[in-house]
Every structure is written in C-alpha cells, then in structure tokens.
Amino acid sequence: MDAKVRVRFAPSPTGGLHLGGVRTVLFNYLFAKHNNGEFILRIEDTDQTRFVSGAEQYIQDTLAWCGLVPDESPLHGGPYGPYRQSERKAMYKEYADKLIEQGNAYYAFDTPEDLDAKRKEIPNFQYSLTHRMGMKNSLSLSKEVVDELLKNNTPYVIRIKVPENEEVSLEDVIRGHVSFDTNMVDDKVLLKADGMPTYHLAVVVDDHLMKITHAFRGEEWLPSAPVHVLLWKYLFGLDKMPKWAHLPLILKPDGNGKLSKRDGERLGFPVFAMDWFDPNTNNTTIGFKERGFLPEAFVNLLAMLGWNDGTDKEMYTMDELIAGFSLDRVHKGGAKFDYEKAKWFNAEWIKKMDNDKLAGLVQPFFDKEGIEVHDPAYLVKVIGLVKERCHLLPDFITQSSFYFKAPTEIDTSSIAPKWDAKKSDFFKALAKIYSSKIASGIITEPAVELEAAFKELVAKHELKAGELMLPFRIMLVGSKFGPGVFEIVEAIALKNTIERIEYSLQLLS
RNA sequence: GGAGCGUUCGACUAAGGGUUAGGUCACCUCCCUUUCACGGAGGUAAUACGGGUUCGAAUCCCGUACGCUCUACCA
Numbered sequence: 001m002d003a004k005v006r007v008r009f010a011p012s013p014t015g016g017l018h019l020g021g022v023r024t025v026l027f028n029y030l031f032a033k034h035n036n037g038e039f040i041l042r043i044e045d046t047d048q049t050r051f052v053s054g055a056e057q058y059i060q061d062t063l064a065w066c067g068l069v070p071d072e073s074p075l076h077g078g079p080y081g082p083y084r085q086s087e088r089k090a091m092y093k094e095y096a097d098k099l100i101e102q103g104n105a106y107y108a109f110d111t112p113e114d115l116d117a118k119r120k121e122i123p124n125f126q127y128s129l130t131h132r133m134g135m136k137n138s139l140s141l142s143k144e145v146v147d148e149l150l151k152n153n154t155p156y157v158i159r160i161k162v163p164e165n166e167e168v169s170l171e172d173v174i175r176g177h178v179s180f181d182t183n184m185v186d187d188k189v190l191l192k193a194d195g196m197p198t199y200h201l202a203v204v205v206d207d208h209l210m211k212i213t214h215a216f217r218g219e220e221w222l223p224s225a226p227v228h229v230l231l232w233k234y235l236f237g238l239d240k241m242p243k244w245a246h247l248p249l250i251l252k253p254d255g256n257g258k259l260s261k262r263d264g265e266r267l268g269f270p271v272f273a274m275d276w277f278d279p280n281t282n283n284t285t286i287g288f289k290e291r292g293f294l295p296e297a298f299v300n301l302l303a304m305l306g307w308n309d310g311t312d313k314e315m316y317t318m319d320e321l322i323a324g325f326s327l328d329r330v331h332k333g334g335a336k337f338d339y340e341k342a343k344w345f346n347a348e349w350i351k352k353m354d355n356d357k358l359a360g361l362v363q364p365f366f367d368k369e370g371i372e373v374h375d376p377a378y379l380v381k382v383i384g385l386v387k388e389r390c391h392l393l394p395d396f397i398t399q400s401s402f403y404f405k406a407p408t409e410i411d412t413s414s415i416a417p418k419w420d421a422k423k424s425d426f427f428k429a430l431a432k433i434y435s436s437k438i439a440s441g442i443i444t445e446p447a448v449e450l451e452a453a454f455k456e457l458v459a460k461h462e463l464k465a466g467e468l469m470l471p472f473r474i475m476l477v478g479s480k481f482g483p484g485v486f487e488i489v490e491a492i493a494l495k496n497t498i499e500r501i502e503y504s505l506q507l508l509s
Numbered sequence: 510g511g512a513g514c515g516u517u518c519g520a521c522u523a524a525g526g527g528u529u530a531g532g533u534c535a536c537c538u539c540c541c542u543u544u545c546a547c548g549g550a551g552g553u554a555a556u557a558c559g560g561g562u563u564c565g566a567a568u569c570c571c572g573u574a575c576g577c578u579c580u581a582c583c584a
Contacts, residue, residue, distance in 0.1 A: 012584050047583055112582070119581095124510055126580080157582050175514070184512055192582040199584050223513055223579040246514085249578075253520075256576055301521095304533095308522060312532045331515095331522085334577070338520045341534045351547085389546040399546090466543045473544055481545035 005037025007214050009070070010203065012044040013055035016276030016285055017062045019259060019337060020218060020250045023302045027247060028216050029068045030303070030325035037213070041073035042206060043084045046196045054279060056084075062273045066295050067318055080210040085202050092197035095205050095235055096158045096190055100138075104234045105190060107156045108137035109149055128186040129164055158191040160200070160227060168226040173214070173245040173327045180226040188227045200224065204231040207242055215242040219334070220258075222246045245327055248306050249334040259337050261285060269339040273298070292365065292393030293342075297349035301342050305335040315348055347391040355384045362396045369397050371404050378403075382491065385483050399482070403491055406500055407478025412507050414480065415471045419508055426461045426468060427475075431501045433457065434494045444493040447486035454486070475504040 007028045011021060032039040041063065043056055060075050072078025082088055099105035108127075110118075114136065119125045132139055137159070138146045149156070162185050169179035190201040197205070207215055225244065232241040252263040264271035264286075274287035288298050300316050309324045316324070350358065359380045366373060373379045386399040401407075433453070437445070445453075458465045473485050476497065482488060489497050 010584090014584075044584065050583065108582090110582095115581085124580085126511090155582095159582095178513075180513075186580080189582050194582080196582090198582070218578090219514070220578050221584090225513090248515085251577085258578075304521065306521095310523070312523075314521090314533060333515050335522090336520060338534065341521065344534055347547095386546090388548090464543090469543045477544085479545090483544095483546090484542090485544080 003211065003213055005032055005035040005213050006040065006211050007032045007037065007216060008040040008042050008207070008210065008212050010042045010044045010206075010217075011059055012047060012050065013059065014047075014050045014052050015055055015278065016261075016272035016274070016287070017059055018261065018271045018273070019302065019305075022062065022066060022068075022273050022298075023250060023305060024216060024218060024247055025063060025066070025068050026299060026302050026321075027245075027307070027325075027327075027330065030321050031214060031216070031327060032071075033322040034325045038071040039068075040078070040080070040210060040212070041070035041075075041083065042210070043074055043086075044199065044202065045084055045086045046192075046198070046202055048086075048194065048196070052278065052280065054277070058274070058276060065274060065289055066299055068299075085197070085206065088202075088206070089196060091209070092191065092201055092205055093195065096197070096201060099160070099190070099231075099234055100158065102234060103161065104230075105158050105160050106138040106187075107146060107150070108135065108159045108187075108189075109141075109154055109156050110136045111155075126186040127159065128162060129183065132187055155193040157189045157193055159187040160190055160230065162187055162227070162230065168229050170225055170229050170244055172222075173243050174248075174330050175222075175246060175332055178222065178225070182226065182230075185226045188224070190231075200227050200231065204228055204235060208232075208236045208240065212242045214245065216245045216247055219246045219249050245330070248331050250305055251334045251336045253336050253338055258334075267339070269342075292395070293346050294349045294353065294361070294393075296353075297342075297346040300349065301345040304345075305337065306331050315345075315352075343391040350387055350390055350393075355380045355387070358383050358387065362393055365394050365397060366404075369401070371397065371401055373404060378491075385487065385491065389481075402477045402482070403488070406496070406503065407476075409478050410504055410507055411474050411479045412504070415474055415504075415508060418467070419471070422461065422463060423468065423471065424505060424508065426457070426463055427471075427501050427505060429461070430454070430457060431498045434498050438494050438498075442494065444490055447484065447490045450486040450489050471504075472501075475500050 009025045009028050011017065029039050031037070041059070043059075045051055045056075056074065060073065063069060070076060072080065072083065074081075074083040096105060100107070115127075118131070118135070122131070125131060127135065134140070139161070141149075162182050164183060166182040167179050168182055168185075169177060172178050188200050189198050191197055203215070225246070229238070229241070232238055250259045251257060252259045253267065259271060261271050270286045270288045270291050272285050272287045274289040276285045276287065277283075278285070289295070296317065299318060299321070303316060303321050304314060307325070307330050309329060359376065362383060363373065363379070382400050382403045383396065385403075386396065389399055390396050455465055458468060469485060470480065473480065473482070476485065476488050476492070
C-alpha cells in the first residue's frame with residue numbers, strides 16, 4: 001500500500017509571492033487534496049543575507065487569502081517540525097558528515113575570491129572532476145594538511161563528490177524520463193561556511209524527514225535535479241525518493257522568458273498575489289488582491305495556466321479543481337500570462353458571486369474612496385444593478401458612485417451642442433412634476449411608471465424621447481454609461497433626481 | 510560555450526494515428542440596448558521547418574531552427 005500523500009511548498013522568505021509561486025502552491029494543494037493527502041508549508045530561510053522580515057507572514061497571509069491553507073507549517077505546527085530550515089540547522093550537518101564518511105562529499109577550503117579568480121581564469125569553469133583536483137579541498141590535499149586546516153578552524157564548505165561516467169536519471173511525473181551525464185554536473189556546495197545547508201542538501205534531508213511523497217517545483221530546478229537524485233541515493237535510497245514533478249514556467253505576456261516583478265510594473269499589472277511592502281526599500285508592489293481580484297478568480301485563472309481537464313470548461317470552484325486535478329494533464333511548456341484573460345475570469349466570478357458577499361468586498365474600496373454608504377441594503381441592491389459591467393472590484397466605484405452621491409463632473413459638452421430652450425423647459429417641467437409627487441408623500445416610484453410618466457410629458461412638449469434620454473442620463477450619472485435611466489431614478493429617488501436636474505440646468509444656461 | 514527542457518490561432522488551450530484542427534480571451538461585424546456594459550449570432554486567425562514510419566501524422570521516430578531554464582557558499 002502506498003504511503004499517505006504528502007507534498008510541500010518550500011519558499012524562501014525573500015519577498016512577495018508571485019504568480020508562479022502561487023501556482024506551484026495551488027498544484028501542490030490540489031494534488032494533496034485530490035489524494036486525501038497533506039500539504040505542508042516549509043520555510044527555506046537558509047540564506048541569512050537574503051532574509052526579509054515580514055516575508056514569512058506575507059506568505060501565510062497569501063495562502064490564507066487564496067484558501068490554500070497548509071496542514072502543517074511554522075504557524076500551524078505539525079508532527080514533523082520545526083518547519084523553518086533555520087531552526088533545523090543541526091540536522092543538516094549530521095547528514096553532511098555522513099556523506100563525508102561515505103566518501104560522497106568532501107571539504108573545500110577555497111575562498112569566494114579563489115573561486116572568482118578561477119572562473120575568470122578558466123572559461124566555463126566547473127567545480128567538478130575536471131578541475132577539483134586543482135582546487136583546495138580534502139580530495140586534492142593530504143590528510144595532514146586537511147586535518148591541520150580543520151583544527152585551525154579554517155572556513156570550509158562541504159561539496160558533493162559527483163561520480164564519474166555515470167548516468168543519473170529520474171522519472172519526472174510531467175516530463176517522463178530525464179537523464180544526465182554525471183561528467184556534466186558539478187560538485188555543488190551542500191553545507192556553507194556558516195554551517196547552513198544550501199537548498200540542495202536541505203530539500204533532500206527535509207523531504208525525507210517530513211516524509212514527502214511528491215515533490216513539485218518550478219522547471220528552473222530541473223538542471224540541478226541530478227544532484228538531488230544523487231543525494232537521495234547516498235543518504236536514504238532511491239526507493240524512498242519522492243516522485244518529482246517539474247512544473248512549467250509562467251512567462252511574460254510579450255516576448256519570452258519567465259514573468260518577473262519588473263514585467264508587471266512595465267506592463268501595468270500585478271505579479272504578486274497581494275500588496276508587498278518591502279521594508280528594505282520602502283516600496284510597495286501592487287497585488288492581485290488590492291487590484292480588486294476575487295480569490296476564487298485568482299485561483300481559477302492560475303489553475304488554467306498549465307492545466308486543464310480536457311474539456312472546454314474554464315470556470316472552476318476550488319472543489320471542482322480538487323476533484324478534477326491530475327498531474328498527467330499538466331503541460332510541459334510554459335504559459336504566457338495574459339492580463340486581459342485574467343480580468344475576464346474575475347468579471348465572470350463577480351457575476352457569479354452573491355451581492356451580499358460582494359458588498360462586503362466592495363465596501364473597503366468605497367471607504368478608501370470616501371464614498372459613504374448609509375444603508376447596507378442599498379449597497380447590495382446597487383451592486384446587483386451594476387455588477388455585470390465590472391471586471392475588478394474598483395470598477396464598482398466608477399460604475400456606481402453616482403448612486404451614492406451626485407456626480408462631480410457633468411459631461412455638458414455632450415449635451416450643449418443640441419441644447420435649446422424647449423429641452424430646458426422640458427426638464428424644468430419634469431422637476432416640477434417630481435416636486436409635486438414629493439409634496440404628496442411619494443419618495444420614489446418603480447422604473448416602469450417613471451418611464452411612462454416621462455414619455456407622457458415628452459409627448460406633451462412635442463419632443464422626441466430619444467433626444468432627451470441622453471441629456472437626462474448625463475444629468476444623473478455625469479457621463480454616458482450605467483444601467484437604465486429610470487432604474488437609476490428609482491434607486492436614487494425623486495429628491496436627488498431633482499437636485500441633479502437643477503444643477504445641470506444651471507450649468508447649461 | 511555546456512547541459513536540460515520546450516514549441517497548435519496574437520494569448521490560454523482541445524484533439525493521446527483517421528475531425529472542414531474545436532473552445533475561451535483579445536480583435537472585427539451584426540443583433541439586443543434611446544447610454545455603457547452584459548447577453549446573442551457570425552468573422553479573422555494556428556499544428557516552427559525538413560525528413561522518415563504509416564493506407565493515413567498536430568499526434569510516433571530522426572534531424573534542424575528557434576526559445577527558455579540552469580550553469581553562486583541564492584533559492
């Protein structure tokens with residue numbers, strides 16, 4: 001019987017989580033849940049120099065927003081902790097020592113300056129069998145010298161000793177058989193001079209200790225996979241190694257190459273899941289959440305970048321994704337990110353979502369804009385009226401602010417050219433009728449009745465409705481958009497309607 | 510330079526030897542709408558190239574081109 005499925009997402013806390021990262025989390029999560037397995041978050045904070053405070057919290061917050069909550073993590077705990085690699089430092093040394101004992105790793109005393117010099121001196125320098133005997137390490141130096149260096153606390157790193165003339169291969173779940181000639185792979189550093197492991201040692205040790213069954217990561221890791229396979233072979237046995245799946249990259253929309261934060265800034269769309277404030281630069285990078293994306297839409301669109309179920313279906317809930325997900329339908333090739341399509345997904349999700357729920361999400365955007373909502377029920381109603389013309393949550397501001405306050409800008413230039421005294425008289429009469437209704441206690445009326453009354457008055461003034469609808473709309477909305485004119489009147493009520501007519505009349509006179 | 514991976518409309522993708530190569534976004538046209546959207550109906554548009562294998566290839570094989578990733582005491 002197969003062991004319980006356990007997968008992990010292992011980011012380093014160096015900044016905001018970008019699209020590719022979240023998609024990796026998503027696939028991990030979907031695979032785990034599809035197989036009744038567990039999803040673990042492990043923080044790879046072994047690089048002290050790149051650590052950014054707040055980044056780990058940000059990652060947890062992002063996963064929570066997306067609904068991709070881990071079963072085990074630094075925050076949630078779990079039986080295989082600690083879940084921060086910096087807190088597991090001692091464990092790695094043990095395995096590095098074991099490798100040395102086995103003869104599969106060695107001490108290297110070259111300083112970073114030595115290495116720089118070598119790389120300059122020898123084009124395409126590789127720390128591997130071709131050059132390692134010319135370097136300063138426990139393979140090239142005598143035992144006495146090495147012992148002496150160690151005794152004097154000379155800084156050293158531990159490197160893997162990659163074997164000669166072997167083929168290392170793995171069965172990637174997505175790519176199939178992938179193989180490498182060991183003569184082409186170099187002796188990667190396993191343990192750094194500060195005693196911290198590099199990624200290479202840490203993934204293998206932690207995946208083993210945390211009983212990971214399937215290891216997903218971006219395609220950019222494929223070239224270093226042979227090192228990991230070798231490590232598994234030396235340390236725990238190939239039969240214990242998790243199944244690898246190297247996910248396709250998410251590419252920039254124009255040209256080629258991996259999507260970067262820079263592309264988002266250049267092209268005007270978010271790349272991070274949520275706003276990321278970098279404490280080192282004091283800069284905030286915009287996120288999908290703050291741009292007004294729904295988490296449901298964000299997850300949905302990410303899932304469609306590199307996976308599909310073989311049908312034409314594009315709209316998926318998380319549960320549907322979990323039910324339908326399978327690795328053999330994940331693509332090999334990268335997918336270019338298309339912001340227009342992303343917005344389309346969001347628009348579809350806005351249309352699908354309950355007005356009540358939407359109201360709660362729109363409210364913060366209104367608050368920020370200073371639009372006051374006195375009656376929550378009114379907001380819900382308005383949202384229902386305008387939701388189908390909104391792609392992003394902030395669109396609700398432009399699409400519905402006139403329901404809450406009179407428009408500040410009136411597009412009189414669209415009225416003025418065809419404006420005359422007859423039309424002016426008409427609107428004065430209309431306002432008068434509305435006033436008298438208010439006087440008799442009527443606050444508002446159904447749109448159909450308003451329209452009928454309007455047309456009656458139009459006929460009386462010997463005008464055409466078509467000439468008056470647009471001016472009326474602009475008086476109410478400020479511009480040429482929005483739901484039906486009389487639906488708007490019904491919603492904002494007679495009193496506001498009169499005020500807006502009168503204000504516009506003033507501007508036009 | 511080396512190694513690895515990849516390549517279907519502009520973009521995301523379907524078709525796992527037999528379809529007029531399908532769907533969605535974007536774009537265009539029309540309808541609906543006395544506005545803008547939504548919705549509906551159409552349209553433009555693709556198998557990188559060259560060889561095989563086969564009755565038959567987007568699909569299998571080989572080569573070429575192009576692209577990407579990696580080539581750090583970063584992940």
